[in-house]
Amino acid sequence: MRVLATTIIALRALRRNKLRSALTALGIIIGVGAVITMVSIGNGAKAQVEAQVASLGRNVVTVLPGSATTSGARGGQGSSNTLTVDDADAIRREVAGAVAVSPEVRQGWQVIGNGLNWRTSVHGVSPEFTAIRAWPLAEGRLFTDAEVRSAAKVAVIGSTVAKQLFPDVDPVGQTLRINNVPFQVLGVLTSKGFNFFGQDQDDCVHLPYTSFMSRVFRWRNTVNNIIVEAPSAAAMPRLQQEITDLLQQRRGGREPDFTVRNQLELAQTATETSRTMTALLGAIAGVSLLVGGIGIMNIMLVSVTERTREIGIRLAIGAHDRDIRLQFLIEAMILSMLGGAIGVLCGVGLAQTLSNLNGWPVLVSTSSITLAVGFSAFVGVAFGFYPAHKAAKLDPIDALRFE
Amino acid sequence: MSSPVVQLRDIRRTYISGELEVHAVRGISLDIHVGEFIAIMGASGSGKSTLMNTLGCLDRPTSGTYLLDGVNVADLDREARADLRNQKLGFVFQGFNLLPRTSALENVELPMLYAHRRVSASEMRRRAMAALEIVGLAQRADHLPSQLSGGQQQRVAIARALVNEPRLLLADEPTGNLDSKTSVEVMGVFQRLNEQGITIVMVTHELDIAQYCKRILVVRDGLVVRDEPVAGRLIASEELKKLLGAEAAAQLTSAPFGAK
Structure with a gap:
């Protein structure tokens, strides 16, 4: 593999199509940024609920008196003096x-x-x-x-x-x-x-x-x-x-005439609430990822199709199939990494801004960053690579004729 | 004479188009020696493009042997043929096929990036500049194709074809997209290269362009029907002088009317 030479080729290709490169990276930036912001807010809210539960005390078991019945009226829990x-x-x-x-x-x-x-x-x-x-x-x-x-x-x-x-x-x-x-x-x-x-x-x-x-x-x-x-x-x-x-x-x-309760029961209710919220935010994040992913996929498919002729020229001049594949792989990886990094910065920045502006607690988690960057990079590389793989297999004569 | 650069023996190429068999090339045998300058002529559908693609290792013949520099191309796989194109062949296309938004210099460097032997960046630059020098465009190395005229773009393409010092330069209607004066200029470049010992095969359907070559092959129905040296060969530099003279004369005559 001519990795070094191919990296030069890929960098030159990215540089000469600045707008297209920027748009591709933008898809990744938005996908990653949205997910990180969403999940950060969700985690922040969850952490707040958990802190409130913790503020009730640690591992507390509470003994409550039972109900008292006065003249046939049952007083409800805690009403007895026993x-x-x-x-x-x-x-x-x-x-x-x-x-x-x-x-x-x-x-x-x-x-x-x-x-x-x-x-x-x-x-x-x-x-x-x-x-x-x-x-x-x-x-x-x-x-x-x-x-x-x-x-x-x-x-x-x-x-x-x-x-x-x-x-x-x-x-x-x-x-x-x-x-x-x-x-x-x-x-x-x-x-x-x-x-x-x-x-x-x-x-x-x-x-x-x-x-x-x-x-x-x-x-x-x-x-x-x-x-x-x-x-x-x-x-x-x-x-x-x-x-x-x-x-x-x-x-x-x-x-x-008494009841013994433990805090877990209470904590469970609270955790249930925050879990619902996390699931909701996760779903929103999932949709953002999906939309971002489709954006990345589209621009990758279009750009590779648009470059069929370029691929033809390269094949005619002596590029191997794997040189073409490697070039597109490197291009997609560079864009994904760059977009991912900027997306992380944007996402964390936006989460912090929202936190400062509205006083929302936010918690940026490594797992959300990993998930968002990983997914976007996967989509970017997969959809940048697959059409290039197909194009590389074309007959150079056909690829050159492609308009 | 030394052994030929190209030896074609009974080359046949058959396409299957639906249920129909199309015999594009039906048994062509041909020797091309070092220093030749050949024009392949023929109507569209005559098989000249298929012959050209075969020579360029872009297409493989259905049967027959093709020895390029003594190597049988028909036996080679896709990758080996790619290497052959990179090392032993130079291509010039009708539509120039330069990479858009890429400087002339980087376009010329491209074949070296795909070369097996690693070439250092400075060496790559030096060789690309030398190739641009040959076609007279060294001072436009940093221009983009869109900033160059058609003739200049074709010269960049020729520089790109030359940069790996190929055994054979293949040009597919190199003047097809150019006006007559620019065509003569491009043919002048080819003639100069040929004088320096570069073997050139070009396809054209213009007889006056073919007159700049040394040998003309006429292809019809997949066969070579005529193979003869050029009689009354044109020299591009002289033709260009004539053209310029004619232009000047036209300007002189039109001058009293205040056209310019």
């Missing part, structure tokens, strides 16, 4: 797979501090909740187990509450009054933003559950739910079962 702090302690004590356990009690309340007031959600929890919810503190410190035991009047607050009550002072060390009981602010939680139900997760105050139950509200021993962290996602179903068994055992033969 889940207790003792249940939480039992899980902590007896379930080996429970990495961290926290009971949760909640009450919406008007809180007062720094001369301002704000209605927020007051939570009673154990210090483990930050680990379970994957929710570190932005500043200050968390309350300790000792403070839980002594039902200390301390709190950590969400960033929204910090903003509303302490807009111009450092909230750490300030005093907060809940139901006329003063609480010292120990720390501020990092901002989690909205969850995908649209609730502001930062609009909250967290107290030790003991303080919540004994100092602020006249609360019995019951809790709204218990959250338990599993060591891994895979361990969640097993942990779920162990908790169910333990609580059932503690209730003897009574009908179960």
Whole structure:
């Protein structure tokens, strides 16, 4: 093979047909660019949904009370008051797979501090909740187990509450009054933003559950739910079962008055949504690829047909069939590589621009680049090569006569 | 005399056109020696183009032997014939067949790019310039075909045919697309080349063009019906002088009327 000489021939042929070369490359640029942009937006959205799911905490198993029936009216899930702090302690004590356990009690309340007031959600929890919810503190410190035991009047607050009550002072060390009981602010939680139900997760105050139950509200021993962290996602179903068994055992033969859910179930719904979206965007990308591919195919077929006479001249002058094939292969490869590279730049650039303009999250993935470039290059080379292969087999006399 | 460049023995070429057999060439035997300058003449359909394509190794005879430089072309496959065309034959076509949008120099370099022996870029350029020099177009090396006149394009084509120093130059109606004056100029190029020892075979249907050659073959119905040396051979440089003189005279006579 006269590769070097043929490369020179191919480069000369590309150079002398600048417009045609540019159009061919443009087909590839558009195909590659469109796919990368589409998939990047889709991946960005998917990543955002996944981040929201992750913000709920890692590998969380939630125990909810069952339904209570009052005078024949069934109250629905979570309406009974049968889940207790003792249940939480039992899980902590007896379930080996429970990495961290926290009971949760909640009450919406008007809180007062720094001369301002704000209605927020007051939570009673154990210090483990930050680990379970994957929710570190932005500043200050968390309350300790000792403070839980002594039902200390301390709190950590969400960033929204910090903003509303302490807009111009450092909230750490300030005093907060809940139901006329003063609480010292120990720390501020990092901002989690909205969850995908649209609730502001930062609009909250967290107290030790003991303080919540004994100092602020006249609360019995019951809790709204218990959250338990599993060591891994895979361990969640097993942990779920162990908790169910333990609580059932503690209730003897009574009908179960609780439900144990794991986060996977929730995550699955969310992932399902993002998967649908990815599939949709993938379909759009597929259509762009197809259209781009047809464009490339057309211009390649037309250009080779148009050059039949040129092929005839080359054959008459002494080119072998394989010289012709190699020339067209090299031409198609150069155009595909060039178009592919520019297409990648355009696609990534467009994705970034859209992201900056609209605040859409975008995620450029290597796989989409590989797919787009690979497919376009394949189409370009296949449809540049096949007609050239046919033309190279022509009788030079016929090819020369071709008009 | 040395052994002939071309030896044709009983060459026959039959095409199958539908159910009909067309006998384009029906037994031509021919020797062409070094330094000959042959015109093949004949009406269309006489078989002269088939004979030319056979000589050019573009077509293979149905039967008979064709020895080019002692090699039997009929035995060679497609690729070997391509190499033969590249190394031993030079082609000049009626329609010039230059690559469009490609400079004269690059057009002339083309056969060297397909040569078996690698030629360096500088050597390629030097040889292409030398070939353009021979046809008197060295100063137009960077012109595109569209910037050249028909006669100049044909001279570029001749330079391309010469660049690999072929044993045989084949020209298929090289003046067919040219006016009479340019035709004479092109024939002048051929005559100069022939004087330098290059063997030329050309097809033409114009008798006055054939008069510039040394030997005329007339083909009819697939056979050579006449094979004779040219009597009263024309010399292109002299004819050109006559033409220019006539032109000048025409201008002189028309001058009083203020045409120019």
